[in-house]
Structure formats: structure tokens, C-alpha cells
Amino acid sequence: MAILVIAEHDNASLKAATLNAVAAAAELGKAGGGEVHVLVAGANCAAAAAEAAKLAGVAKVRVADAAHYEAQTAENVSALVVALIADNAGDYSHLVAPGTSYGKNVTPRVAALLDVAQISDVVAIESADTFQRPIYAGNALATVKSADRVKVLTVRTTAFEAAAVANEGGAAVEALTAGPDLGVAKLVGRELTKSARPELGAAKIIVSGGRGLGSGENYHKLLEPLADKLGAALGASRAAVDAGFAPNDYQVGQTGKIVAPQLYIAVGVSGAIQHLAGMKDSKVIVAINKDPEAPIFQVADYGLVGDLFEVVPQLVATVS
Amino acid sequence: MKVLVPVKRVVDYNVKVRVKSDGTGVDIANVKMSMNPFDEIAIEEAVRLKEAGIATEVVAVSCGLAACQETLRAAMAIGADRGILVETDVELQPLAVAKLLKALCGKEAPQVVICGKQAIDDDSNQTGQMLAALMGWPQATFASKLVIADGAATVTREIDGGLETLEIKLPAVVTTDLRLNEPRYATLPNIMKAKKKPLETVKPADLGVDVAPRLATLKVVEPAKRSAGVRVADVAQLVDKLKNEAKVI
Numbered sequence: 001m002a003i004l005v006i007a008e009h010d011n012a013s014l015k016a017a018t019l020n021a022v023a024a025a026a027e028l029g030k031a032g033g034g035e036v037h038v039l040v041a042g043a044n045c046a047a048a049a050a051e052a053a054k055l056a057g058v059a060k061v062r063v064a065d066a067a068h069y070e071a072q073t074a075e076n077v078s079a080l081v082v083a084l085i086a087d088n089a090g091d092y093s094h095l096v097a098p099g100t101s102y103g104k105n106v107t108p109r110v111a112a113l114l115d116v117a118q119i120s121d122v123v124a125i126e127s128a129d130t131f132q133r134p135i136y137a138g139n140a141l142a143t144v145k146s147a148d149r150v151k152v153l154t155v156r157t158t159a160f161e162a163a164a165v166a167n168e169g170g171a172a173v174e175a176l177t178a179g180p181d182l183g184v185a186k187l188v189g190r191e192l193t194k195s196a197r198p199e200l201g202a203a204k205i206i207v208s209g210g211r212g213l214g215s216g217e218n219y220h221k222l223l224e225p226l227a228d229k230l231g232a233a234l235g236a237s238r239a240a241v242d243a244g245f246a247p248n249d250y251q252v253g254q255t256g257k258i259v260a261p262q263l264y265i266a267v268g269v270s271g272a273i274q275h276l277a278g279m280k281d282s283k284v285i286v287a288i289n290k291d292p293e294a295p296i297f298q299v300a301d302y303g304l305v306g307d308l309f310e311v312v313p314q315l316v317a318t319v320s
Numbered sequence: 321m322k323v324l325v326p327v328k329r330v331v332d333y334n335v336k337v338r339v340k341s342d343g344t345g346v347d348i349a350n351v352k353m354s355m356n357p358f359d360e361i362a363i364e365e366a367v368r369l370k371e372a373g374i375a376t377e378v379v380a381v382s383c384g385l386a387a388c389q390e391t392l393r394a395a396m397a398i399g400a401d402r403g404i405l406v407e408t409d410v411e412l413q414p415l416a417v418a419k420l421l422k423a424l425c426g427k428e429a430p431q432v433v434i435c436g437k438q439a440i441d442d443d444s445n446q447t448g449q450m451l452a453a454l455m456g457w458p459q460a461t462f463a464s465k466l467v468i469a470d471g472a473a474t475v476t477r478e479i480d481g482g483l484e485t486l487e488i489k490l491p492a493v494v495t496t497d498l499r500l501n502e503p504r505y506a507t508l509p510n511i512m513k514a515k516k517k518p519l520e521t522v523k524p525a526d527l528g529v530d531v532a533p534r535l536a537t538l539k540v541v542e543p544a545k546r547s548a549g550v551r552v553a554d555v556a557q558l559v560d561k562l563k564n565e566a567k568v569i
């Protein structure tokens with residue numbers, strides 16, 4: 001019995017979400033799932049594999065290094081995972097992937113090819129076959145039990161602490177024979193938002209803007225100095241993204257990113273249900289809004305009713 | 321080129337659902353039901369492909385209760401040419417829906433299946449990917465732009481950290497994200513016209529698919545409520561609280 005974790009990485013290093021997925025797998029291991037193996041599929045991805053080998057709780061890293069895994073397309077990666085599970089018949093009782101856009105893209109393909117159900121966005125592990133997951137945009141939590149021979153899960157990264165880098169000696173790294181290149185999907189290009197700020201999913205502090213900012217220019221002019229001062233990531237509500245104030249990958253909410261930083265500062269965000277679903281697990285929430293009735297105040301630890309155009313610059317000046 | 325679009329009947333996105341007091345699920349009796357918003361975007365995209373002369377026919381499919389006919393009529397009011405209802409009272413999970421859609425793809429032979437990326441009730445985000453896997457087709461999930469030409473689809477996808485563009489061979493599955501398009505409002509004449517469009521009903525057994533659920537829901541509870549905190553008078557007090565009370569800065 002073992003648990004296979006699909007690592008998310010950019011060939012050079014692991015994505016932060018992988019650490020949360022490994023931690024969830026380790027918890028599953030303690031619940032009877034067995035040892036944790038990490039699959040790193042990529043091209044020239046030895047550095048990412050070495051990083052995975054150092055994570056607490058990892059017993060083995062299995063690496064498939066081939067040019068056709070460079071872009072990590074769902075088709076090629078899922079075929080590899082299915083073959084790996086079939087070759088080790090009965091060994092893998094669980095497959096775990098982070099509930100990121102990457103994990104959500106690849107994992108259901110694996111589940112379908114194995115003819116098993118997938119449990120998406122797991123937030124708590126009750127036993128080796130019973131899991132809790134949010135439904136209806138987080139307005140309800142369902143406990144589900146799987147009877148399938150392989151349990152396929154994606155885990156909500158904010159619900160599990162990141163695995164520590166604790167295993168200096170490193171777990172065994174084993175090379176796998178690459179699967180075939182299906183050749184049905186080709187990466188044309190990626191436009192990644194360049195930023196010196198922390199990643200939204202991993203940031204300790206997030207400064208988030210809503211429609212109250214009025215324009216993209218105000219969004220940048222007001223929020224960037226505050227984010228820089230606090231070393232924070234920038235986020236946005238769906239309304240602000242739809243209005244073009246901020247890029248789409250800044251969106252926090254049920255359909256965007258789910259975040260749970262130490263501090264979430266919502267500026268000019270009204271607090272629509274779908275936005276709250278994405279940030280209500282933050283440790284401390286601050287709301288700045290001129291409308292005292294805005295729903296965001298119902299979840300805020302500290303609410304400041306006021307004109308954000310005055311309050312935010314004052315805040316930048318006061319925070320040392 | 322034929323386009324198939326699965327549409328799901330879900331609790332309307334404006335409704336705040338309540339968990340049943342016996343913990344067996346959420347209360348959906350007498351609650352407004354609508355088409356899943358991501359599926360509405362999928363239908364709109366398919367209809368735009370037809371209007372652009374790329375698609376020749378748009379077929380909407382819904383799986384579930386007889387009431388899903390309303391959802392199919394709504395899809396036809398946006399512009400789908402006909403509807404197929406796979407009628408069953410059994411609770412359908414994503415793998416079962418993917419198998420039903422696979423059977424229909426076998427009969428209908430679409431070149432593109434456009435799905436919503438997730439349904440706003442179970443939030444699974446699985447069906448499109450599962451269908452692509454079962455068919456052995458490529459997929460492009462979370463699409464914000466779709467261009468079809470020369471037997472391939474070029475799809476811009478919303479991924480963590482930005483955008484990615486994939487070129488996939490047809491036939492293929494595409495799943496929609498919010499920014500793919502803004503669905504039109506169905507006009508009254510089109511709603512009337514939709515009532516006359518063909519709607520075929522089949523049963524899962526007719527398609528040879530076992531739809532028994534794989535996951536058992538043991539209980540459903542309300543999440544812990546977050547209570548409102550305090551109002552602060554000014555920035556100085558806010559910074560003081562963050563530093564000395566919450567100790568987060």
C-alpha cells in the first residue's frame with residue numbers, strides 16, 4: 001500500500017502547492033494509506049525531483065524525464081500515471097494532487113481511465129477512505145466515502161500545512177521509463193504574470209481590491225504601495241477582474257483562487273458570496289469600505305468604514 | 321461540424337443554500353433552479369461558432385430528472401438546435417455523467433464538446449476531463465479564448481499565474497472559464513421558438529451505462545461560521561490592533 005502524489009513543478013523547482021499535497025498525503029499515510037511516493041514528470045526536472053526527495057514524509061521519488069513532459073500536458077501525464085498505477089498493481093491505494101489549475105486539469109483524466117471516482121478539493125481526511133470536501137461554494141461541507149480500489153483526490157492546498165524540508169539525506173530517487181508521447185496537444189505559449197511579489201496562493205499577507213477602486217489605475221496606484229510595504233501579494237474580486245482592473249489570475253473566490261493567508265486586507269470589496277468562499281479561512285480579515293452595510297464586514301475581524309482613497313494612503317504612511 | 325454541449329440543472333447561483341437539519345444534504349425543495357452558469361457560457365460559445373459558420377449544429381444534452389427539460393429549453397432559447405435528455409432519478413456523479421456523454425458522443429460524433437468547467441452545486445470540476453479521457457481525446461480546460469481552424473482548436477487557458485495557449489487536435493473537449501464570453505439573454509421569440517425544437521429522451525440503460533454512484537455521502541454540515549469582529553475608528557487604531565492584538569504585521 002502506498003500513496004502517489006503528482007508533483008506540480010516548473011522543471012527547475014516544485015510549486016508551493018506540491019508541499020501541501022505531500023503534507024495531505026503524509027496525513028493519509030498515518031491514517032493507513034502507507035508510504036508516500038512523489039511522481040515528478042517533466043523535462044530536465046532533476047532539480048525538482050531532488051527538492052521533492054527532501055520533503056518530510058516522502059519515502060520515494062519517481063521521475064519520468066522526457067522532452068514530451070516539458071509542458072506537462074494532461075494527456076501525456078495522465079497516461080503516465082495510469083500506467084504507473086497499473087504496473088504496480090495493488091500497490092497504490094491513493095493518488096493525491098494539489099487542487100490547483102494543474103491538478104484539476106490532470107487528475108480527473110486519471111480517475112476516469114482507472115474507472116474510479118475523484119474526490120475534489122479535500123479539506124479534511126477522516127480516514128483512509130472518508131474525506132470532507134466543500135460543496136455549493138463552501139456553503140456546505142460534505143463527508144464522502146469511497147469504495148473504489150484507488151482513491152483519487154485533489155486537496156485544497158490551504159487546508160494542509162506545507163510539508164517541511166526535513167529529510168536532508170533525501171529519499172530514494174528512481175527513474176521511470178517514460179510513457180509514449182500521445183502528440184494530441186501542443187503548448188503554443190504561456191504568458192505568466194511577472195511579479196516580484198509573493199505568489200497569491202502562498203502569501204502570508206494579501207491586499208485585495210474590489211470594484212470600489214473605480215479603475216485599474218487606482219487599483220495599481222493605491223494597492224501596490226501598500227502591498228510593497230507589507231511584502232504582500234495582490235488579489236482582486238471577480239468584479240474588479242471583470243472590469244479589467246487586474247489580471248484574471250489575481251482573482252480570489254470560488255471560481256478563482258482559494259486563499260488563507262495570515263492577513264487579508266479587502267479594499268473596496270463588497271463581499272459577494274463567491275468572493276467570501278475564496279478567503280473566509282484567512283486568519284485575520286480587514287475590510288475597508290465606505291458602505292457600512294457591505295457584507296464583507298460580516299466576516300471581517302477589523303472593519304474600517306471610510307473612503308479608501310484617504311484610508312489606504314494613510315495606512316501606507318502608518319505601517320512601518 | 322457538430323458541437324455537443326452538456327448542460328446541468330443546478331440551484332440558481334443567487335440562492336443561498338441551507339443545509340438540511342438531518343445532515344443528509346442541502347435543502348433544494350422549492351428553490352429556484354437554473355442552468356449552471358459555466359454551461360451557459362458553453363452554449364453561448366457553441367452558438368457563436370455556429371453563427372460564425374464554423375459549427376453546423378449545436379446539440380444540448382442534460383442528464384438527470386425530467387425537469388432538466390427546462391434547462392434544455394433554456395439552452396435551445398440561446399440557440400442550440402436540439403436537445404437530448406438522459407432521464408434518471410439516480411444521483412449522478414461526474415464519472416457516470418462522463419460515461420453517458422461518451423455513449424452519446426459515440427452516436428452523435430461531435431467534433432467538439434464544450435462543457436462548463438464545473439457545476440456550482442457539487443463544485444467537482446471533473447466531467448469534461450473525464451469525458452476526454454474516456455474518449456481518448458485531448459482536452460483544453462478553463463478556456464478564456466477558443467479558435468477553431470483546420471481540424472484543430474487553439475485554446476487560451478486560465479492557469480495559476482497567467483495564461484497558457486494550447487493547440488489540440490479535434491475531436492476534443494473544451495471546458496469554459498468565466499471570461500470566455502458573456503452569454504446573451506434569450507429573447508421572447510427565441511424562447512417561443514425553443515419550445516418547438518426537437519427534444520429526445522433516453523434512459524441510461526438505453527445507452528448501456530451503469531450510473532450507480534461511487535461515492536457515498538455520509539453527512540453534510542454547515543461550515544463553522546465566521547463572526548463579525550470589531551469596527552475600528554481610524555487607521556491608527558487599525559494598525560495598533562493588527563500589531564498588538566492580532567500580531568500579524
